[in-house]
Amino acid sequence: MSTLTPNILAELEKQAIELPSWAFGNSGTRFKVFGTPGTPRDPFEKVSDAAQVHRLTGLAPTVALHIPWDKSDYDALRQHASDEGVALGTINSNTFQDDDYKFGALTHEDGRIRQKAIDHHLECIDIMHATGSRDLKIWLAEGSNYPGQADMRGRQDRLHESLQTIYARLGEEQRLVLEYKFFEPAFYHTDVPDWGTSYAQVAALGDKALVCLDTGHHAPGTNIEFIVMQLLRLGKLGSFDFNSRFYADDDLIVGAADPFQLFRIVFEVVRGGGLNNPDVQFMLDQCHNVENKILGQTRSVLNVQEMTARALLVDTDALREAQISGDPLAANQVFMDAFYTDVRPALAEWRESRGLPADPMRAFAESGYQQKIEQERAGGQQAGWGA
């Protein structure tokens, strides 16, 4: 009856996508950050909004924090999350908003500043113990704007040393995931620009260090699903930061720019054993400049879920047969048949069967939650990237 088999539904049942606390704060471009009514003013309100997404979808049981933006009484925050039905997740460090880091942090020429950046990460690990988080995610804004400005080689060596010190502090069950990014905020060179660099750096650290793949952080034309395949093959894919982009922004809703690319990525996750594998954390890393933030997150996790359903629909026997027989059109058709299957009605039905709203987007609109927070959150300083 349904397009989705019990096996597929059983897989989907297990799916969990972590939300970033900062998605609920204001964000924008270097030209303008538009504030919006109801924006949280502290980590507690962010967690409440995130929990709302989980209530609507059943897909988002954890919330990632960003330090120092989410500095807080962590016991209280952890309790608050629990009260809201979610848990605290990955801890994200920040070494890009202090004047000291103008020319680098973990790679800086000056040992004092490197130590400051290392200490920040050690503090993050302490926070992880308080929040019960497993993963320390490191995205480095480091690099240079002009050729000659930086000694790229020396920086790479210092990066290794700094990471080693941080890695040494990790608890038994904790992990370090190192994100790479093609460009921005540095414009000439970036110290961890590609998966190869991230892989080489984490491989030199040990088993608890892995790569974080942010879907928006690649050069144009890059075959991202190939990288997914390769990192899974090498046993080093630690987590995903999902989002999408058309050119160089990286904060659009996952699946919004190129849904078929997301399909191919999730298919490779399934192919490589990464689906619902605790070693491969699914996470969003995106913000909402012009759209409603809670709905933006809701749409995002639904997009990942829908695409996972489609990826699971691929008739892998038929696909293998076509691949082996050297029939590109037949193989592609198997692929496209799954992609073009409309899984939304079956997911809506299944959602209802689990006590979730058939249409989470509409349910939010009808819930009055947005109106409530717009009223309640008058006054105070809205959260953004600076706080």
Added chain:
Amino acid sequence: MSTLTPNILAELEKQAIELPSWAFGNSGTRFKVFGTPGTPRDPFEKVSDAAQVHRLTGLAPTVALHIPWDKSDYDALRQHASDEGVALGTINSNTFQDDDYKFGALTHEDGRIRQKAIDHHLECIDIMHATGSRDLKIWLAEGSNYPGQADMRGRQDRLHESLQTIYARLGEEQRLVLEYKFFEPAFYHTDVPDWGTSYAQVAALGDKALVCLDTGHHAPGTNIEFIVMQLLRLGKLGSFDFNSRFYADDDLIVGAADPFQLFRIVFEVVRGGGLNNPDVQFMLDQCHNVENKILGQTRSVLNVQEMTARALLVDTDALREAQISGDPLAANQVFMDAFYTDVRPALAEWRESRGLPADPMRAFAESGYQQKIEQERAGGQQAGWGA
């Protein structure tokens, strides 16, 4: 003796490159704006810093203003500029920092907001009368982030109407230059994304409307000098915004990312009769996130000058001969011979002969100006993109 002939020097003598007032304020990325000591706090101090660049190089006799960032007593500002040995230049409008413009300005669905944006431009024209400026430069931040969000066609039609109203207000000697930009701050569609759109829009207005070509606003792989050629051929190249970029930023020092590209661009300017042609305004549009601002501007105008000297060195007779005979290597060699000629010593010598410092970068360092402004400009609010 010199690598530069009297004819070349006579051309260089006439060269003028307008500076943007905002280059002297703080700027950065969406992640962080680093403040720097000595940053101007008002348009008067920006003009003083710009005048410093002109004193060092003889290349930058005018300063472009940005409204509302440079709102001011224009008579006083004009007098101040004159006292400093420079003049006020292009007026730049701003329709991207008001909450009303979240979903467009000149293209907005709502007539009230369109009128507000039009009124802003009419005010800019009034200011042009006060400042003695010829050009109104319009860069539009308008567009959308998600497919479906905007009716691109309706916006294009409304853009035409809005521009027509603005154009109608231009004085006899005034011009409107319309800048295009490939992407950012809108991430899915931009209302004036390419030279073709800017050209079609200004062609529909009349002779006083022209295209502004910003060297950092193109898709990867775009042959920018081809566009320079084409716009000159069509009689619609109104001005340049010079800067450079490696990937998607557009605020690096002109010539810093790809000096040979700048050479090719200036060569086409010369080829098409655009050099020292009052109809083709040379301007910088770049900011300085991590480097000294006054030196950054100084380096930029020197780069344009040096590349102009190299472009003028091309042996056009030999080039034509090689082109006509179908000898790509010979033609390319003529080109490269000019590019690889070191014009810096001859320019230094010539600069001295005109009472300018041989080495403007060093002269600035030795002038004590930076120390002076760092001391004098204590307190107050440093200027940035928001003010």
Added chain:
Amino acid sequence: MSTLTPNILAELEKQAIELPSWAFGNSGTRFKVFGTPGTPRDPFEKVSDAAQVHRLTGLAPTVALHIPWDKSDYDALRQHASDEGVALGTINSNTFQDDDYKFGALTHEDGRIRQKAIDHHLECIDIMHATGSRDLKIWLAEGSNYPGQADMRGRQDRLHESLQTIYARLGEEQRLVLEYKFFEPAFYHTDVPDWGTSYAQVAALGDKALVCLDTGHHAPGTNIEFIVMQLLRLGKLGSFDFNSRFYADDDLIVGAADPFQLFRIVFEVVRGGGLNNPDVQFMLDQCHNVENKILGQTRSVLNVQEMTARALLVDTDALREAQISGDPLAANQVFMDAFYTDVRPALAEWRESRGLPADPMRAFAESGYQQKIEQERAGGQQAGWGA
């Protein structure tokens, strides 16, 4: 009952997509052209294969020819097409396979070679009279590989003159469509690299000259549907060459690389009044390096049809309401709802109601046609790009 309303089906009923004769010949890369059994050896066999696609889909009533590859007894070929149930369509010129054209054709420095290239186009116009074709499509392989090699400005002027001469020969009902291409086979500059150049050139010719938009001929990140919108707005969109690409090839099956992009393109065609508008010719321009050629073409026209059905499903009232109210998520959802609707079952049903196979791909496999041509077409020289 069906996802497709009678109005939508009535639109689809009218849809026609022209096939390129060369899609049925061998093609490949500079590294290797793989031959395949059954490949046509002359234009008659190509037309027969094209007719097969039309029989399977009802979507491809005309076949474009490429001169000189399809030089022939045109009366006989026209009759053959008619016998097969199709007609001859656009005539494509070729100025890239003669040694004389190494450094240009319509733009060449040497008047003799320009005249030769002009004469070729005049011959094409003569052929159009014989074949009953309306459109002369000009794609120019001209450009240069090295900076300095060519005088881009002079070439542009000569291009205008050459096109004027060709244009003057067009019959009353004939048209000239000028294709643009970002790069290849020239690697530094291309004489018609972008829509702006094509537009400026055809606008200078007259009403019978229009732009051909090839979906594979843009820089990375280009918003192609924006160009569709703009050209329709300017009344200058003459035809589409459909295909797709991931990076720089431009011969993959339309919709294969980014189906959502195709959706957005077709949506703008509908929005701008270009659907089933005789002034806007739909055409494929793609070859099949590794897949079955007849199936490749069949898949392609089906992809265009399916995406047209989806584009017609957009609830434009709801879309406008969301756009006007400034709700990006709601607008995007209207868009995505149409895109994600599975139109394939309804199209299969409708196809059957028109006496066409429900599954054209399977019908071809079962038809024995491929086996037949593999047997019959033994011996002779298989057609390719060189013949």
Added chain:
Amino acid sequence: MSTLTPNILAELEKQAIELPSWAFGNSGTRFKVFGTPGTPRDPFEKVSDAAQVHRLTGLAPTVALHIPWDKSDYDALRQHASDEGVALGTINSNTFQDDDYKFGALTHEDGRIRQKAIDHHLECIDIMHATGSRDLKIWLAEGSNYPGQADMRGRQDRLHESLQTIYARLGEEQRLVLEYKFFEPAFYHTDVPDWGTSYAQVAALGDKALVCLDTGHHAPGTNIEFIVMQLLRLGKLGSFDFNSRFYADDDLIVGAADPFQLFRIVFEVVRGGGLNNPDVQFMLDQCHNVENKILGQTRSVLNVQEMTARALLVDTDALREAQISGDPLAANQVFMDAFYTDVRPALAEWRESRGLPADPMRAFAESGYQQKIEQERAGGQQAGWGA
């Protein structure tokens, strides 16, 4: 007196750049290969032409062969090279021109075809013993054109197995260098698309397996010098294939498209200890579609030499000082000062002092060699990529 110090000249004295035999044969695009008079008809004539480049420049003492294009009596060819004053170098395998390899070679689903491809490489190793070559260079054309067509993961695993078998056959002093390429001739996925994949594959083989970096094989915007730095740091940079490109071709003369990029690349080679280091082979991999082939190669090695001279001119003490002090403009100026220094006169002088022509390009024109080969090489089949 000279801009080049004795130390720099001593470094340049040691520089050697290998030439590809195929640069002397015809090449082109998928649209057309233009033949040229005097093109070699066999490996002996190719070696003679390559030797001519060495006579003119002193820079190109070895010639790389491509199997099977250069299949030959290797003893005779080796003797011929020696007679001409050069030696045979790297052996390049070819698994892209046999019908069997339509869907892969070392990665093929079919074990028979994989074995055939492996055997080809074993034959290449045998040839290396005959020619006295150290390096086996493997560039793989493998990949797929459509999503779903290929099981990327399975292919990656089979690639590892195939490479292992080949690696096991290497002699004590022999090496395997694995080239990566972003795209082409496969258009959807490429089995070795990036340095990370090449690095992971060769790291799994052993010390005698290294990465070959082809300067034309990256996504747009890639910071290639960063990769040079990283591979040197990891001890895995085996060789360079030098060439340049504007967009997607990769066969333009090295340094022609972006000379400053070449400067930055060579600077990182020097910085990382790769200059005149036998472990890091410099090689050209480029062809000449429209320009004279011998002059094209001559220009190329001169470009590498000139850029090496400029890279050696960087005042590394001043650079370090500026880097450490956090002065981007000062550091960049040190860099640019070296880049803008005109090293050509000093190199011409030095060339003469070594008994080489001051102007190798002119010397070739005056030598009569081209006229001679055009006369002598009448008849026969000109060499190209197919032979």
